[in-house]
Amino acid sequence: MRTLLCLLVLLLMGAETTLFTQAPLRDPNEFATQSAANEYGLKVLKPIIDKKSEDPSESPALRRRLELLQKAGAERKIWFHFSPTYYFEFRSTAAGLSRNKEGRVILTIFTPVFREYSQHTTKAEFEDYVSLVFAHEVIHWELGESGEFPHFGRSTPEQQMLGEAKAWAITVRSIVRQRLNQGRRQQRRAVYLSELLTMLKDDATNPIWLEQFRDPNWR
Numbered sequence: 001m002r003t004l005l006c007l008l009v010l011l012l013m014g015a016e017t018t019l020f021t022q023a024p025l026r027d028p029n030e031f032a033t034q035s036a037a038n039e040y041g042l043k044v045l046k047p048i049i050d051k052k053s054e055d056p057s058e059s060p061a062l063r064r065r066l067e068l069l070q071k072a073g074a075e076r077k078i079w080f081h082f083s084p085t086y087y088f089e090f091r092s093t094a095a096g097l098s099r100n101k102e103g104r105v106i107l108t109i110f111t112p113v114f115r116e117y118s119q120h121t122t123k124a125e126f127e128d129y130v131s132l133v134f135a136h137e138v139i140h141w142e143l144g145e146s147g148e149f150p151h152f153g154r155s156t157p158e159q160q161m162l163g164e165a166k167a168w169a170i171t172v173r174s175i176v177r178q179r180l181n182q183g184r185r186q187q188r189r190a191v192y193l194s195e196l197l198t199m200l201k202d203d204a205t206n207p208i209w210l211e212q213f214r215d216p217n218w219r
């Protein structure tokens with residue numbers, strides 16, 4: 001009997017160890033629950049949007065996009081989803097627009113990307129990053145609303161590439177350059193795109209520019 005008990009205990013311990021080692025390791029930047037991600041969105045990200053939408057040191061182009069986002073959110077034209085995890089396909093994806101079954105436009109914010117970024121930057125750089133990501137998504141939304149590009153999720157990979165190229169051209173010209181002129185440190189990718197577009201004489205239809213957006217990892 002005693003042997004049996006010991007065996008049982010060993011088996012249980014074994015089961016526990018197996019369960020423990022097989023559980024996927026959560027990235028420390030990911031949130032354990034949806035409500036924790038919501039809290040991060042509302043307490044960390046939203047105040048930055050509110051602050052930047054009224055910041056006179058920012059370009060009118062950025063402020064207008066953030067105001068539009070606040071308005072579209074209040075009018076339920078855009079719904080926010082604060083994802084507690086990274087995007088399953090690309091770890092660098094910070095945000096993305098999609099349409100759900102009910103036809104609602106959903107702006108998904110991959111909160112771990114922001115938490116990760118905040119660990120390597122100053123507060124000012126982080127606020128610049130957050131506001132740029134949100135403004136860029138609003139530019140996508142505007143392009144969809146105006147009918148210039150098919151709405152998110154309904155376009156071919158080629159159209160997505162063209163839409164991205166256009167959205168980044170607007171982002172660079174109207175937001176990134178002003179910040180660089182002010183001597184503010186920007187995300188490496190944004191600086192690279194800004195320099196490239198200058199080199200291409202601001203021609204956003206240049207094949208070299210379009211090629212930058214073929215890889216969906218960089219949208």
Ligand SMILES: [Zn+2]
Nearest residue numbers: 136164167219
């Ligand atoms: Zn984009």
